[in-house]
Amino acid sequence: MADRRVVITGLGVVASNGVGVKAFDEALKNGTSGIKKQQDMVDAQLRCQIGGIPEISDEYKQTYLPDLLVSKIKNHAVINGLLAGLEAWKYAGLPVDKDEVDNESGIIMGSGALGLDYTTSQKVQAVENGLSRKLGSFTIPESMSSGAGAFLNSLLGLGNRVLSNSSACSTGSEAVLLGYEHIASGKAERMLCGSTEGDGIYIWGGFDALRVLCADSNDEPTKGSRPISNSLGGFVPSSGAGALVLESLESAKKRGANILAEFKGGYVNSGGQRNGGSLTAPNFKAIISCIKNTLATSKIEPGQIDLISGHLTSTPNDVNEVKCWVESLGLEAAKFPFINTPKSMIGHSIAAAGSIELVACVLQLQNNYIHPNINCDTIHPELSDLLIREKVPSKTLYQEVNTLIKANFGFGDLNCCVVLQKWKG
Numbered sequence: 001m002a003d004r005r006v007v008i009t010g011l012g013v014v015a016s017n018g019v020g021v022k023a024f025d026e027a028l029k030n031g032t033s034g035i036k037k038q039q040d041m042v043d044a045q046l047r048c049q050i051g052g053i054p055e056i057s058d059e060y061k062q063t064y065l066p067d068l069l070v071s072k073i074k075n076h077a078v079i080n081g082l083l084a085g086l087e088a089w090k091y092a093g094l095p096v097d098k099d100e101v102d103n104e105s106g107i108i109m110g111s112g113a114l115g116l117d118y119t120t121s122q123k124v125q126a127v128e129n130g131l132s133r134k135l136g137s138f139t140i141p142e143s144m145s146s147g148a149g150a151f152l153n154s155l156l157g158l159g160n161r162v163l164s165n166s167s168a169c170s171t172g173s174e175a176v177l178l179g180y181e182h183i184a185s186g187k188a189e190r191m192l193c194g195s196t197e198g199d200g201i202y203i204w205g206g207f208d209a210l211r212v213l214c215a216d217s218n219d220e221p222t223k224g225s226r227p228i229s230n231s232l233g234g235f236v237p238s239s240g241a242g243a244l245v246l247e248s249l250e251s252a253k254k255r256g257a258n259i260l261a262e263f264k265g266g267y268v269n270s271g272g273q274r275n276g277g278s279l280t281a282p283n284f285k286a287i288i289s290c291i292k293n294t295l296a297t298s299k300i301e302p303g304q305i306d307l308i309s310g311h312l313t314s315t316p317n318d319v320n321e322v323k324c325w326v327e328s329l330g331l332e333a334a335k336f337p338f339i340n341t342p343k344s345m346i347g348h349s350i351a352a353a354g355s356i357e358l359v360a361c362v363l364q365l366q367n368n369y370i371h372p373n374i375n376c377d378t379i380h381p382e383l384s385d386l387l388i389r390e391k392v393p394s395k396t397l398y399q400e401v402n403t404l405i406k407a408n409f410g411f412g413d414l415n416c417c418v419v420l421q422k423w424k425g
Contacts, residue, residue, distance in 0.1 A: 003184040003185065004183065004184050004185075004186060004248050004249065004250070005184075005248070005249040005262065006180050006183045006184050006246055006247070006248060006249065006262070006263045007246070007247055007248075007249050007252050007259045007260070007261065007262050007263065007423060008244050008245065008246055008247075008259070008260045008261045008262070008263060008362055008420070009091075009092040009093075009245050009246075009247045009252050009257040009258065009259060009260060010088040010089060010090075010091040010092025010093075010094070010192075010243075010244065010245030010260075011087070011088055011091050011243070011244055011245075011260065011359050011362055011363070012083070012084035012085055012086065012087030012088030012089070012090075012091060012194070012241075012242070012243040012244075012359070013084055013087070013240070013241070013242050013243070013356055013359045014054045014056065014080045014083050014084045014196075014240045014241045014242075015027075015034060015052075015054060015238075015240045015242075015342075015346050015349075015356050016034025016035065016051075016052025016053055016054050016238045016239070016240060016346045016347060016349075017032045017033060017034030017052070017345050017346050018032070018034070019054050019055065019056055019060060019083070020060070020087060021087065021091065021359070021363070024359065024360070024363070025363050025367065027345065028342065028345070028360055028363065028364075028369075028371040028396075029369060029371065029396050030396075031345065031371070031372045031374045031395070031396065032345060033221075033222035033225075033344075033345050033346075033374065034052045034053075034054070034238070034345060034346050034347070035050055035051065035052045035221045035222050035224055035225060035236050035238070035345075035346075035347055036050065036051070036052070036053070036221050037049055037050055037218065037221050038050060038051045038053065040200060040201050041201060041204065044201045044205065046201065046204070046205060046208045046213075047208055047211070047213065047215035048204070048207075048208050048213035048214055048215050048218070048234070048236070048237070049218040050214065050217060050218055050221040050224050050236055051199065051204065051236060051237045051238055051239075051347060052236065052237070052238030052239065052240070052346050052347035052349070053076075053199045053238065053239055054080065054239065054240050056079065056080075056083065058070065060083070061079070061083065064082070064083055064086040064087065064090075065082060065083070065086070065155075066155075069082070069151070072136070072138050073138065073142060073151070074142070075114070075142040075143070075147065075198065076198040076199055076200075076239060077111060077113075077114045077147075077148060077196045077197055077198035077239070077241075078114070078142055078147050078148045078151055078196070080148075080196045080197070080198070080239065080240055080241035080352070081109050081111070081148030081149070081151075081152065081194070081195075081196030081241045081243075082148065082151055082152055082155075083241070084194055084196065084240075084241035084242055084243040084355075085107070085109060085148075085152045085156075085192055085194060085241075085243040086152070086155065086156075087243070088192060088194070088243035088244060088245050089156060089192060089245060091245070092190075092245040092247070092257060093255075093257060093258070094190070094245065096155065096156055096157065097157060098157075100157070101157050101158070101159035102156075102157060102158050102159055102160075103159035103160055104160060104188060104189040104190060104251075105156075105158040105159075105160055105188065105189065105190040105191065105192070106158050106159075106160030106161040106162055106163075106179075106182070106188050106190075106191050106192070107149050107152055107153055107156070107158055107161075107162045107163070107191070107192045107193075108149070108161070108162075108163045108164070108165060108175045108176075108178050108179050108182075108191060108192075108193045108194075109146075109148045109149035109152060109163075109164055109175065109192070109193070109194055109195065109196065109243070110164060110165040110166055110167070110171035110172060110174065110175040110194070110195035110196075110351055110355075111145050111146075111147075111148055111164060111166060111171065111195060111196050111197065111351050112166060112168065112169075112171060112195075112197050112203075112350045112351030112352075113197070113198065113203050113350075113351075114143075114144070114145050114147055114148060114196065114197075114198065114351075116198065116202050116203050144164075145164050145166055146163075146164035147164075148164070148196045148241075149162055149163070149164045150162075152192070156192070158192070160182075160187070160188045160191070161182055161187070161188065161191070163178070165178060165195075166351065167268075167410055167412070167414045167416070168350070168351065168410030168411040168412055168414055169311070169313075169348070169350055169351065169353055169354070169408055169409060169410035169411065169414075170268070170354060170408040170409060170410035170414045170415060170416040171195045171351035171352075171354060171355075171408075171410070172194065172195035172242060172351060172352055172353055172354025172355030172356065172357070172358065172408065173266070173354030173355070173357075173358060173406060173407070173408045173416040173417070173418055174268055174354065174408075174414075174416045175193045175194060175195050175354070175355060176193040176194070176244055176246065176263070176354070176355065176358055176418065177266040177267075177268060177416060177418055178193070179191035179192075179193035179244075179246045180193075180246055180263045180265070180266065180418075183246055183247070183248050189247065189248050189250075189251040190245060190246065190247045190248075190251060191245075191246045191247075192243060192244075192245055192246075193243065193244055193245075193246055193355070194241060194242050194243030194244060194355040195241065195242065195351050195352050195354060195355040196240070196241035196351070196352050196355075197238075197239045197240065197241070197349050197350045197351045197352035197353075198239055199237070199238070199239035203237070203350075204237040207235075207237060210280070211234070212234055212235060212315060213234045213235060213236070213237060214233045214234040214235060214236050214314065215233070215234065216233045216234075217233065217236075221236075222374075222375075223375055224236045224314075224347075224375075225314045225343055225344050225345070225346075225347055225348075225375060226314050226344065226375040226376060227310075227312040227313065227314045227318055227341050227343055227344050227373055227375075227376065228312060228318050228322065228339070228373060228376050228379055228380060228383065228392055229314075229373075229375060229376040229377070229378060229379065229380060230378045230379065230380050230381055232314055232315055232316055232318055232319075232380065233314065234314065234315055235313040235314050235315055235343070235347065235348040236314065236343075236347035236348060237347055237348060237350070238346055238347030238348060238349045239349060239352065240346070240349045240352050240356055241352050241355065241356070242352060242354075242355030242356035242357070242358060242359045243355060243359075244355070244358060244359065244362070246263060249262075259423045259425075260362050260365075260366050260423065261361075261362045261365045261366065261420050261421065261422060261423050262420065262421045262422075262423050263418070263419075263420060264298040264299070264300060264403075264418075264419040264420065264421050265294065265297040265298035265299070265300075265418070265419055266294050266297065266298070266416065266417055266418030266419065267290050267293040267294040267297055267416075267417055268290070268414075268415065268416045268417075269286055269289060269290045269293070269415050270286065270412070270413050270414055270415065271283025271284075271285070271286030271287070271413035271415070272286070272413065273412070273413045277413035278413065279411060279412060279413075280411050281317075281413070282317070282320075282409050282413055282415070283413055284320055284323075284324055286413065286415055287321070287324045287328075287407075287409060287415055288324050288327055288328045290407070290415040290416070290417045291324065291325065291328035291329075291405070291407065291417050292328050293417075294405065294407075294417040294418065294419060295328075295405070295419070298418075298419040300403060300405075300419050300421075302328075302329040302330060302331055303331065303335060304402075304403045305329065305337045305403055305404065305405050306337055306338065306400075306401045306402055306403055306404060307337050307338045307339070307340070307361075307364065307370055307401050307403075307404040307405075308325055308337050308338070308339040308340075308404070308405055308406075308407075309340065309341060309357055309358075309360070309361050309404060309405070309406040309407075310322070310325070310339055310340070310341050310407060311341070311353075311407055311408050311409045312339075312341040312343060313343060313348050314343060314344070314348075318380065319380050319382045319383060321409070322339070322383050322386065322387065323383075323386065325339070326386050326387075333386065333387065333388050333391075334388065336386075336387065336388070336391055337391070337404075337405075338370050338391050338392075338393060338397070339387070339391060339392055340370060340371055340372070340373050340392070340393065341357070341373065342356065342357055342360045342371065343357075344372075344373050344374045344375050344376065345371075345374055353408060354406075354408040354416065357406060357408070358406060358418075358420075361404055361406050361420055362420065364401050364404070365401050365402075365404065365420060365421070365422045366422070368398060368399060368400050368401060369396055369397060369398050369399070369401075370393055370396065370397040370399065370401060371396055372393050372394050372395050372396050373392055373393060373394055374394065376392060376394050377394060379392050400422075401422065402421065402422045403419065403420070403421045403422070404419070404420055404421075405417065405418070405419050406418050406419075406420065
Protein backbone atom coordinates (compact mmCIF):
# COMPACT_ATOMS: atom_id res chain seq x y z
CA MET A 1 0.00 0.00 0.00
CA ALA A 2 1.42 3.39 -1.04
CA ASP A 3 1.84 5.97 1.68
CA ARG A 4 -1.24 8.12 2.07
CA ARG A 5 -1.21 11.91 2.19
CA VAL A 6 -1.54 13.31 5.71
CA VAL A 7 -2.89 16.73 6.66
CA ILE A 8 -3.22 18.78 9.84
CA THR A 9 -6.76 19.66 10.91
CA GLY A 10 -6.46 20.73 14.55
CA LEU A 11 -4.19 22.77 16.83
CA GLY A 12 -3.93 23.26 20.57
CA VAL A 13 -1.35 25.07 22.64
CA VAL A 14 -0.44 26.10 26.17
CA ALA A 15 2.56 28.42 26.06
CA SER A 16 4.13 30.95 28.36
CA ASN A 17 3.16 33.83 26.08
CA GLY A 18 -0.31 32.60 25.18
CA VAL A 19 -2.76 29.95 26.34
CA GLY A 20 -4.93 28.78 23.46
CA VAL A 21 -4.28 29.06 19.73
CA LYS A 22 -5.77 32.54 19.28
CA ALA A 23 -3.74 34.09 22.11
CA PHE A 24 -0.57 32.30 21.00
CA ASP A 25 -1.00 33.45 17.39
CA GLU A 26 -1.36 37.08 18.48
CA ALA A 27 1.64 36.82 20.82
CA LEU A 28 3.82 35.46 18.02
CA LYS A 29 2.80 38.24 15.64
CA ASN A 30 3.41 40.88 18.30
CA GLY A 31 6.72 39.44 19.49
CA THR A 32 5.36 39.08 23.02
CA SER A 33 7.60 37.42 25.60
CA GLY A 34 6.24 35.09 28.26
CA ILE A 35 9.43 35.03 30.34
CA LYS A 36 9.22 36.27 33.93
CA LYS A 37 11.19 36.12 37.16
CA GLN A 38 10.26 32.98 39.12
CA GLN A 39 10.24 33.25 42.91
CA ASP A 40 10.91 29.54 43.51
CA MET A 41 14.11 29.83 41.47
CA VAL A 42 15.12 32.86 43.54
CA ASP A 43 14.41 31.02 46.80
CA ALA A 44 16.43 28.01 45.61
CA GLN A 45 19.34 30.32 44.78
CA LEU A 46 19.61 29.09 41.21
CA ARG A 47 21.93 31.04 38.93
CA CYS A 48 19.07 31.37 36.47
CA GLN A 49 15.99 32.88 38.11
CA ILE A 50 13.75 33.40 35.08
CA GLY A 51 11.44 31.07 33.21
CA GLY A 52 8.31 30.79 31.15
CA ILE A 53 5.23 29.33 32.84
CA PRO A 54 1.80 29.49 31.17
CA GLU A 55 -0.78 31.47 33.12
CA ILE A 56 -3.88 29.26 33.06
CA SER A 57 -7.04 30.52 34.69
CA ASP A 58 -9.54 28.21 36.37
CA GLU A 59 -12.10 29.54 33.92
CA TYR A 60 -9.98 28.33 31.00
CA LYS A 61 -9.54 24.91 32.59
CA GLN A 62 -13.30 24.62 33.05
CA THR A 63 -13.79 25.27 29.34
CA TYR A 64 -12.26 21.88 28.56
CA LEU A 65 -12.06 19.80 31.74
CA PRO A 66 -14.72 18.25 33.98
CA ASP A 67 -14.86 19.65 37.51
CA LEU A 68 -13.31 16.49 38.99
CA LEU A 69 -10.11 16.88 36.97
CA VAL A 70 -9.93 20.63 37.58
CA SER A 71 -9.98 20.05 41.33
CA LYS A 72 -7.90 16.87 41.51
CA ILE A 73 -5.07 17.16 38.98
CA LYS A 74 -2.11 19.11 40.36
CA ASN A 75 0.62 18.05 37.92
CA HIS A 76 1.24 21.00 35.61
CA ALA A 77 2.50 18.80 32.77
CA VAL A 78 -0.69 16.73 32.80
CA ILE A 79 -2.86 19.86 32.87
CA ASN A 80 -0.88 21.43 30.00
CA GLY A 81 -1.17 18.29 27.88
CA LEU A 82 -4.88 17.89 28.57
CA LEU A 83 -5.71 21.47 27.63
CA ALA A 84 -3.62 21.49 24.45
CA GLY A 85 -4.92 18.09 23.36
CA LEU A 86 -8.57 18.88 23.97
CA GLU A 87 -8.29 22.24 22.22
CA ALA A 88 -6.76 20.55 19.17
CA TRP A 89 -9.51 17.90 19.08
CA LYS A 90 -12.21 20.57 19.32
CA TYR A 91 -10.40 22.78 16.78
CA ALA A 92 -10.53 19.88 14.31
CA GLY A 93 -14.29 19.64 14.79
CA LEU A 94 -14.09 16.05 15.99
CA PRO A 95 -16.80 14.59 18.23
CA VAL A 96 -16.47 12.81 21.55
CA ASP A 97 -18.68 9.75 21.93
CA LYS A 98 -19.54 8.97 25.54
CA ASP A 99 -20.27 5.31 24.81
CA GLU A 100 -18.46 4.05 21.70
CA VAL A 101 -14.72 3.68 21.15
CA ASP A 102 -13.23 5.45 18.10
CA ASN A 103 -10.96 2.74 16.71
CA GLU A 104 -9.76 4.88 13.80
CA SER A 105 -8.18 7.50 16.07
CA GLY A 106 -5.28 7.41 18.52
CA ILE A 107 -2.97 9.55 20.65
CA ILE A 108 0.76 10.14 20.84
CA MET A 109 1.46 12.54 23.71
CA GLY A 110 5.12 12.70 24.63
CA SER A 111 6.73 14.02 27.79
CA GLY A 112 10.10 14.58 29.38
CA ALA A 113 10.13 14.69 33.16
CA LEU A 114 6.34 14.62 33.38
CA GLY A 115 6.00 13.56 37.00
CA LEU A 116 9.19 15.02 38.43
CA ASP A 117 7.97 18.43 39.59
CA TYR A 118 4.72 17.06 41.00
CA THR A 119 6.17 13.94 42.63
CA THR A 120 9.23 15.62 44.10
CA SER A 121 7.53 18.75 45.39
CA GLN A 122 4.41 17.14 46.83
CA LYS A 123 4.37 13.36 47.04
CA VAL A 124 7.88 12.54 48.25
CA GLN A 125 7.42 14.82 51.23
CA ALA A 126 4.09 13.19 52.06
CA VAL A 127 5.63 9.69 52.02
CA GLU A 128 8.60 10.80 54.13
CA ASN A 129 6.18 12.27 56.66
CA GLY A 130 4.32 8.97 56.96
CA LEU A 131 1.28 10.14 54.99
CA SER A 132 1.44 7.64 52.12
CA ARG A 133 -2.14 6.48 52.77
CA LYS A 134 -3.34 9.98 51.91
CA LEU A 135 -1.64 10.20 48.53
CA GLY A 136 -4.87 9.82 46.59
CA SER A 137 -5.96 7.72 43.63
CA PHE A 138 -4.49 10.09 41.02
CA THR A 139 -0.92 9.93 42.35
CA ILE A 140 0.28 7.15 40.05
CA PRO A 141 -1.54 8.27 36.87
CA GLU A 142 -0.28 11.83 37.38
CA SER A 143 3.29 10.61 37.87
CA MET A 144 3.46 8.23 34.90
CA SER A 145 5.32 9.32 31.78
CA SER A 146 2.16 8.30 29.95
CA GLY A 147 -0.08 10.21 32.36
CA ALA A 148 -1.05 13.08 30.06
CA GLY A 149 -2.05 10.73 27.25
CA ALA A 150 -3.90 8.44 29.64
CA PHE A 151 -5.99 11.24 31.15
CA LEU A 152 -6.60 12.65 27.68
CA ASN A 153 -7.93 9.36 26.41
CA SER A 154 -10.20 8.97 29.43
CA LEU A 155 -12.09 11.94 27.98
CA LEU A 156 -11.83 11.11 24.26
CA GLY A 157 -12.21 7.32 24.15
CA LEU A 158 -9.83 6.59 21.27
CA GLY A 159 -9.15 2.96 20.46
CA ASN A 160 -6.19 3.07 18.10
CA ARG A 161 -2.56 3.44 19.16
CA VAL A 162 -2.11 5.40 22.42
CA LEU A 163 1.57 6.06 23.03
CA SER A 164 3.80 8.32 25.11
CA ASN A 165 7.25 8.88 23.61
CA SER A 166 10.19 10.52 25.34
CA SER A 167 13.25 11.72 23.43
CA ALA A 168 14.42 14.77 25.37
CA CYS A 169 14.08 18.01 23.40
CA SER A 170 13.09 16.23 20.18
CA THR A 171 10.08 14.58 21.85
CA GLY A 172 7.42 16.89 20.42
CA SER A 173 8.43 16.84 16.78
CA GLU A 174 9.06 13.09 17.05
CA ALA A 175 5.55 12.53 18.43
CA VAL A 176 4.02 14.29 15.45
CA LEU A 177 6.24 12.39 13.01
CA LEU A 178 5.23 9.09 14.62
CA GLY A 179 1.59 10.04 14.16
CA TYR A 180 2.20 10.92 10.53
CA GLU A 181 3.87 7.57 9.86
CA HIS A 182 1.04 5.68 11.56
CA ILE A 183 -1.57 7.35 9.35
CA ALA A 184 0.51 7.27 6.15
CA SER A 185 0.93 3.50 6.52
CA GLY A 186 -2.84 3.01 6.78
CA LYS A 187 -2.97 2.02 10.45
CA ALA A 188 -5.16 4.93 11.57
CA GLU A 189 -7.28 7.73 10.12
CA ARG A 190 -6.55 10.33 12.79
CA MET A 191 -3.87 10.83 15.44
CA LEU A 192 -3.81 13.46 18.17
CA CYS A 193 -0.10 14.17 18.57
CA GLY A 194 1.95 16.44 20.78
CA SER A 195 4.00 16.73 23.93
CA THR A 196 3.98 18.39 27.32
CA GLU A 197 6.36 19.58 30.02
CA GLY A 198 6.06 20.77 33.60
CA ASP A 199 8.01 23.44 35.42
CA GLY A 200 9.87 24.34 38.57
CA ILE A 201 13.14 23.93 40.37
CA TYR A 202 13.07 20.13 40.50
CA ILE A 203 13.18 20.01 36.70
CA TRP A 204 15.17 23.17 36.01
CA GLY A 205 17.69 22.86 38.85
CA GLY A 206 19.63 20.14 37.05
CA PHE A 207 19.99 22.27 33.94
CA ASP A 208 21.14 25.14 36.13
CA ALA A 209 23.81 22.87 37.60
CA LEU A 210 24.99 22.10 34.06
CA ARG A 211 25.40 25.87 33.55
CA VAL A 212 23.38 25.83 30.33
CA LEU A 213 20.70 28.25 31.58
CA CYS A 214 20.70 32.02 31.16
CA ALA A 215 22.10 33.68 34.30
CA ASP A 216 22.66 37.22 33.04
CA SER A 217 19.10 38.51 32.74
CA ASN A 218 17.49 37.90 36.13
CA ASP A 219 16.57 41.58 36.34
CA GLU A 220 15.41 41.75 32.70
CA PRO A 221 13.59 38.44 32.14
CA THR A 222 12.25 39.23 28.67
CA LYS A 223 15.81 39.87 27.43
CA GLY A 224 17.14 36.46 28.50
CA SER A 225 16.43 34.27 25.47
CA ARG A 226 18.55 35.50 22.55
CA PRO A 227 18.85 32.81 19.84
CA ILE A 228 21.36 33.43 17.01
CA SER A 229 22.42 36.72 18.61
CA ASN A 230 25.90 38.00 19.36
CA SER A 231 25.24 37.56 23.10
CA LEU A 232 24.19 33.93 23.50
CA GLY A 233 23.82 33.46 27.25
CA GLY A 234 22.16 30.09 27.77
CA PHE A 235 18.58 28.93 27.42
CA VAL A 236 15.62 30.12 29.45
CA PRO A 237 13.58 27.15 30.76
CA SER A 238 9.85 27.04 30.24
CA SER A 239 6.85 24.73 30.31
CA GLY A 240 3.71 24.14 28.28
CA ALA A 241 2.26 21.81 25.68
CA GLY A 242 1.39 21.68 22.02
CA ALA A 243 -0.94 19.34 20.14
CA LEU A 244 -1.88 18.76 16.51
CA VAL A 245 -4.56 16.59 14.95
CA LEU A 246 -3.12 14.71 11.98
CA GLU A 247 -5.55 13.06 9.61
CA SER A 248 -5.53 11.15 6.36
CA LEU A 249 -6.47 13.38 3.45
CA GLU A 250 -9.34 11.01 2.62
CA SER A 251 -10.79 11.26 6.13
CA ALA A 252 -10.44 15.05 6.25
CA LYS A 253 -12.15 15.51 2.90
CA LYS A 254 -14.89 13.02 3.71
CA ARG A 255 -15.97 14.91 6.81
CA GLY A 256 -15.41 18.36 5.31
CA ALA A 257 -12.65 19.31 7.74
CA ASN A 258 -10.82 22.62 7.58
CA ILE A 259 -7.35 21.59 6.41
CA LEU A 260 -4.61 23.76 7.93
CA ALA A 261 -1.46 22.35 6.32
CA GLU A 262 -0.02 19.19 4.80
CA PHE A 263 2.58 17.11 6.61
CA LYS A 264 5.06 16.14 3.89
CA GLY A 265 7.40 13.87 5.86
CA GLY A 266 10.32 13.73 8.23
CA TYR A 267 13.25 11.80 9.61
CA VAL A 268 14.75 10.84 12.96
CA ASN A 269 18.24 9.64 13.76
CA SER A 270 20.93 9.60 16.42
CA GLY A 271 24.55 10.64 16.30
CA GLY A 272 25.36 7.53 18.31
CA GLN A 273 27.18 9.67 20.90
CA ARG A 274 30.27 9.46 18.71
CA ASN A 275 32.27 12.00 16.66
CA GLY A 276 31.60 14.81 19.11
CA GLY A 277 28.16 13.60 20.16
CA SER A 278 27.50 12.70 23.79
CA LEU A 279 24.73 12.59 26.37
CA THR A 280 24.55 16.38 26.22
CA ALA A 281 26.19 17.34 22.91
CA PRO A 282 25.24 16.66 19.28
CA ASN A 283 27.12 14.88 16.52
CA PHE A 284 26.86 17.54 13.81
CA LYS A 285 27.33 15.04 10.98
CA ALA A 286 24.18 13.28 12.20
CA ILE A 287 22.25 16.57 12.23
CA ILE A 288 23.25 17.22 8.62
CA SER A 289 22.24 13.67 7.70
CA CYS A 290 18.88 14.12 9.43
CA ILE A 291 18.12 17.33 7.53
CA LYS A 292 19.14 15.87 4.16
CA ASN A 293 17.13 12.69 4.71
CA THR A 294 14.11 14.76 5.72
CA LEU A 295 14.24 16.61 2.41
CA ALA A 296 14.63 13.35 0.51
CA THR A 297 11.75 11.54 2.22
CA SER A 298 9.53 14.62 1.87
CA LYS A 299 10.46 15.00 -1.82
CA ILE A 300 11.31 18.66 -1.26
CA GLU A 301 14.23 20.53 -2.83
CA PRO A 302 16.25 22.96 -0.67
CA GLY A 303 15.23 25.87 -2.89
CA GLN A 304 11.57 25.26 -2.07
CA ILE A 305 12.05 26.00 1.63
CA ASP A 306 10.75 29.43 2.62
CA LEU A 307 11.35 29.17 6.36
CA ILE A 308 13.47 27.20 8.80
CA SER A 309 12.03 26.77 12.28
CA GLY A 310 15.23 25.91 14.09
CA HIS A 311 15.94 24.33 17.46
CA LEU A 312 18.09 27.38 18.36
CA THR A 313 18.11 27.42 22.14
CA SER A 314 20.16 30.59 22.78
CA THR A 315 23.31 28.61 23.59
CA PRO A 316 26.65 28.53 21.74
CA ASN A 317 25.34 25.55 19.75
CA ASP A 318 23.10 27.96 17.82
CA VAL A 319 26.19 28.79 15.76
CA ASN A 320 26.87 25.14 14.98
CA GLU A 321 23.21 24.50 14.20
CA VAL A 322 23.08 27.29 11.63
CA LYS A 323 26.28 25.97 10.06
CA CYS A 324 24.57 22.57 9.76
CA TRP A 325 21.56 24.16 8.03
CA VAL A 326 23.84 26.00 5.61
CA GLU A 327 25.78 22.86 4.72
CA SER A 328 22.65 20.69 4.47
CA LEU A 329 20.74 23.02 2.15
CA GLY A 330 23.73 24.03 0.04
CA LEU A 331 22.21 27.39 -0.90
CA GLU A 332 24.00 30.69 -1.38
CA ALA A 333 23.25 33.33 1.23
CA ALA A 334 20.82 35.27 -0.99
CA LYS A 335 18.68 32.16 -1.53
CA PHE A 336 18.89 30.84 2.04
CA PRO A 337 15.47 30.64 3.76
CA PHE A 338 14.33 32.86 6.59
CA ILE A 339 15.12 31.30 9.97
CA ASN A 340 13.38 31.78 13.32
CA THR A 341 12.40 30.13 16.60
CA PRO A 342 9.68 30.94 19.15
CA LYS A 343 12.19 30.30 21.94
CA SER A 344 13.14 33.98 21.96
CA MET A 345 9.60 34.63 23.25
CA ILE A 346 8.64 31.49 25.18
CA GLY A 347 11.95 29.99 26.28
CA HIS A 348 12.89 26.35 25.85
CA SER A 349 10.03 24.04 26.81
CA ILE A 350 12.26 20.94 26.62
CA ALA A 351 10.02 17.98 25.70
CA ALA A 352 7.16 20.32 24.78
CA ALA A 353 9.35 22.50 22.55
CA GLY A 354 8.80 20.66 19.27
CA SER A 355 5.03 20.45 19.49
CA ILE A 356 4.57 24.08 20.57
CA GLU A 357 6.89 25.17 17.78
CA LEU A 358 5.02 23.05 15.23
CA VAL A 359 1.81 24.84 16.20
CA ALA A 360 3.68 28.08 15.50
CA CYS A 361 4.78 26.67 12.14
CA VAL A 362 1.22 25.86 11.08
CA LEU A 363 0.02 29.32 12.13
CA GLN A 364 2.71 30.98 10.02
CA LEU A 365 1.83 28.83 7.00
CA GLN A 366 -1.87 29.45 7.40
CA ASN A 367 -1.77 33.16 8.24
CA ASN A 368 1.12 34.24 6.00
CA TYR A 369 3.64 35.68 8.41
CA ILE A 370 7.09 34.98 9.81
CA HIS A 371 7.32 35.70 13.53
CA PRO A 372 10.30 37.64 14.86
CA ASN A 373 13.41 36.54 16.69
CA ILE A 374 13.17 39.07 19.49
CA ASN A 375 16.39 40.03 21.30
CA CYS A 376 18.41 39.45 18.13
CA ASP A 377 19.42 42.94 17.08
CA THR A 378 22.84 41.70 15.96
CA ILE A 379 23.51 38.17 14.74
CA HIS A 380 26.45 36.19 16.07
CA PRO A 381 29.72 37.27 14.41
CA GLU A 382 30.54 33.72 13.30
CA LEU A 383 27.35 33.74 11.22
CA SER A 384 27.69 37.14 9.58
CA ASP A 385 29.40 35.63 6.52
CA LEU A 386 26.83 32.83 6.24
CA LEU A 387 23.54 34.66 6.76
CA ILE A 388 22.15 37.85 5.32
CA ARG A 389 20.86 39.86 8.28
CA GLU A 390 17.36 40.11 6.81
CA LYS A 391 17.04 36.31 6.89
CA VAL A 392 16.93 36.47 10.71
CA PRO A 393 13.94 38.81 11.17
CA SER A 394 13.75 40.81 14.38
CA LYS A 395 10.28 42.09 13.45
CA THR A 396 7.27 40.21 12.09
CA LEU A 397 7.22 39.83 8.31
CA TYR A 398 3.85 39.53 6.63
CA GLN A 399 4.38 37.44 3.52
CA GLU A 400 3.38 34.10 2.08
CA VAL A 401 5.06 31.00 3.49
CA ASN A 402 4.49 27.88 1.40
CA THR A 403 7.00 25.33 2.68
CA LEU A 404 8.92 25.14 5.93
CA ILE A 405 11.28 22.75 7.60
CA LYS A 406 11.39 22.28 11.37
CA ALA A 407 13.98 20.53 13.53
CA ASN A 408 14.63 19.68 17.16
CA PHE A 409 17.72 18.12 18.72
CA GLY A 410 17.82 16.49 22.15
CA PHE A 411 20.11 15.24 24.88
CA GLY A 412 21.27 11.74 24.09
CA ASP A 413 22.37 12.91 20.62
CA LEU A 414 18.84 12.64 19.19
CA ASN A 415 17.56 14.46 16.10
CA CYS A 416 14.18 14.96 14.46
CA CYS A 417 13.28 17.03 11.42
CA VAL A 418 9.97 17.45 9.53
CA VAL A 419 8.56 19.37 6.55
CA LEU A 420 5.17 21.10 6.43
CA GLN A 421 3.52 22.73 3.42
CA LYS A 422 0.70 25.21 2.95
CA TRP A 423 -2.58 23.53 1.98
CA LYS A 424 -3.91 24.88 -1.29
CA GLY A 425 -6.54 22.24 -2.02
